[in-house]
Amino acid sequence: MVQKVFQEAATFSNLDPATVYTFSIRTEKEGFKDSPPYIKEIQTAPSAVEFLNHSRNSNAVTVSWPSARSLLDGYIISISSEILMKEEILPSTKRTFSFNSLSPGTDFLISIIATKGLKRSHPTVLMVSTYPDPPSDLLILGQEEHTIYLSWKLPQGGFERFQISYYVTSRKEKLFKVIVYSNKAKVKNLTPAYL
Numbered sequence: 001m002v003q004k005v006f007q008e009a010a011t012f013s014n015l016d017p018a019t020v021y022t023f024s025i026r027t028e029k030e031g032f033k034d035s036p037p038y039i040k041e042i043q044t045a046p047s048a049v050e051f052l053n054h055s056r057n058s059n060a061v062t063v064s065w066p067s068a069r070s071l072l073d074g075y076i077i078s079i080s081s082e083i084l085m086k087e088e089i090l091p092s093t094k095r096t097f098s099f100n101s102l103s104p105g106t107d108f109l110i111s112i113i114a115t116k117g118l119k120r121s122h123p124t125v126l127m128v129s130t131y132p133d134p135p136s137d138l139l140i141l142g143q144e145e146h147t148i149y150l151s152w153k154l155p156q157g158g159f160e161r162f163q164i165s166y167y168v169t170s171r172k173e174k175l176f177k178v179i180v181y182s183n184k185a186k187v188k189n190l191t192p193a194y195l
Contacts, residue, residue: 004028017070018046018116046072046114048121058104058131058157064096065124068114076113076120081106104157105132132159135183145192150185 003010015021021044024037047069054063061079078087079099090097102108107129114121133155141149150164164178164185178187 015044017044017121018072018119019044019070043117043119045119046070046116046121049075049112049114049124052110052112052124052126054110054126054128056128056130058133059102060098060100061102061108061110061128061130062096062098063110063112063126065112067095068092070114070116072114072116074115076115078111079108080111081108084108102130104130104155105159106130106157130157133157135162141184146190147186147188148190150187152183154183 001012003012010025012021020041022039022041024039026037027035049065049068052063052065054061056062063077072092074092075090075094076087077090077097078085079102080086081103083103086099088097099108099110107127110126110128111123113123135152135155137153139151141151143149152162161179161181162183162185164180164187165175166178166187167173167175168191178185
């Protein structure tokens, strides 16, 4: 492919990713001999990972991705949050990776970059949150005729709120829900003497 340009830049489109091309540039002037060519080999960047799939629980995230559309040496995969930054270098044969020992209920940014030599693809990113851990050690702090006072141990990691669900055990007809933002709750308007 040959381009004649009149400025100090040229753009070549639709090149194959992760491929070495030989470029030659020379100056031309009407009525004069052309300059000797300046020759340079340039490698295009590898294709970016098309997408990331994921699965998660409260302390791990596993990501997977499809095969690359170009030849590559490997991947650089990273995970970050407000308190964590971790990066791993993976071979090109790898299609899945698990990040373990993560904090529950935390937002993470996962990024993967394909590499070929010194060239890197654009990053493919995924925002994902680990599930929050459940609260534990539910205690009844007090009871009145129509009210019960509850407390529980806060879970590790992040959380926004707690949902308390309850119903009259013998009836199982209507489920009641209460949202609270701390580890204590006052549940009112209960029917006395029901289990």
